[in-house]
Amino acid sequence: MLENEIWGNSIQNWIISILIIVAAIVIVKLITLLSKKVLKPLTDRTKNQLDNIIFYSLEPPVKFAIILLGIWIAIHRLVYPDSFVKVVDNIYRILIVLDITWVFARLFSGLLQVYWGRRSNGQNNKMLPIIKRTILVVVWIIGLVMALSNVGVDISALLGTLGIGGIAFALAAQDTVKNIFGAFTLLTDKPFNIGDTIRFDSIEGTVVDIGIRSTRIMNDDKRIITIPNFKITDSAITNISSEPMRRVVLNLRLTYDTTAEKMNEALKILKALPQKVENVSSSPSNVVALFTEYSDSALGIKYIYYIEKQGDISGVTSNMNMEILDSFNKAGIEFVSPTRTIYLQKDESENETKDNDKASEAKVDSLK
Structure with a gap:
């Protein structure tokens, strides 16, 4: 019965391949148990954080690599058409490179999380997600390019296509990019901190938050004003609190x-x-x-x-x-009051005219 064939392979070979995959899964479970009971407590006891970071970086990719190895051995001991074997080999080349990239991504992420977070204050921690995402994107792009190059993909043509797409994307998202770089400038140069009262252009208020896209300021009316970061970095800022x-x-x-x-x-x-x-x-x-x-x-x-x-x-x-x-x-010291005194002076000609009028009236009375 075990000699009967299914898709060109005996049932015995199928069972052995399945057992190899199961053995790989069991090994992964044992590594998980060993890590939880022995390795993790051992690294936690040391004062140096580097061993914790290395353990954090290696554990999941190593487990994934063991599963990949078990599946690869199980598949290659069976008989398949050459075209199928070629596809499987290409997929494995890509997955191996991506697994190594995963190690570096977790390593950089752990180093940033520990050493940047320890040496920076609360405000600088706001930069951590930006820097972390940027590094991870770069690492994964490099890993993906290497993986595709490993299976014979023309990287030059791909990069040319990505370059044209990148230019179009940059033109469409230039304001967003300016705001992100504005946030990076505000968090590195630190012209002000959260809680400071600042003045720029016609706006004055207290900074309540510095985000990736915008900064929020509370004015004297207790209203929140949201301002794009690039407008703040392009303006002259007066830090009143400093x-x-x-x-x-x-x-x-x-x-x-x-x-x-x-x-x-x-x-x-x-x-x-x-x-x-x-x-x-x-x-x-x-x-x-x-x-x-x-x-x-x-x-x-x-x-x-x-x-x-x-x-x-x-x-x-x-x-x-x-x-x-x-x-x-x-x-008894008096402040001046806003008063005005006006002096009027009569003209001599008006006085002479009035005297002549009185003399004429006297003559008329005497004639009567």
Whole structure:
């Protein structure tokens, strides 16, 4: 019975080939059990991560290679037409190259995941998916090209076709490509981080996310503005959060009846105010109070102070304005009010005309 033939091969040969495939599967199961019980705990005990990466890179491709080897042995011990054997051999050449490519892809992926993730901060981790995908695409393209070249495919013609298709694709997706490179620029140059307040063009707000295609900013109205990355990289960016202090300039206007003594008192009050208000720099070099001008209707004072980085700009500005108002009121120093005085002067000709009219009226009365 075992000598009976099916498709040119005896039943005994078919059974042996099937047993070879089953043996390959059993070997894979044993390797899986060995890896789980022995190799994986052994690599986890070491401080060096390189052995973990190598184990991660080799385990699945080695299992796949054993299955391929078992199937290849099982098929080649049977009798087939030459055309079928040639097709099987070509498929195996492609699969072997792709299996080796799989090893390199997992190796690069593991190295990036461990060493890049360990040495980068939270924001730089956003670059990891971009770089990882790029490297994996390159590795798999190289592996596929080598696999096709291994079975006699004309790579030059294929690359020419891919080049024309790549140009068409690049033209259609140029905005997307610009945004991806914009994200790469933002995450490497780091002109700002997530949580920073920035200003560019007419937009000002807090950065809440930096994505592959766009960056999201929350403005003062608590609205999210989504901006393509390439527009940000093409603009001049002011990172407000990176400034060590915020400079505030006030132009104060006092009335013209302010005496020199009162003016000196006003300047002394202004120079002493930073010591009274929290989060205002009290360093003498950061406080400027000068009597600067005689304008048409007021005496001008330029007052400059600096808000420290940790201070709330709006709140500190309000507190300073309140202290200036209160201190000046207590000292009897008055701000100029926006008033206008108009002086009217009558012409002499009008006065003479009125006198002549009165004389004429007197003559008429006397004739009567």
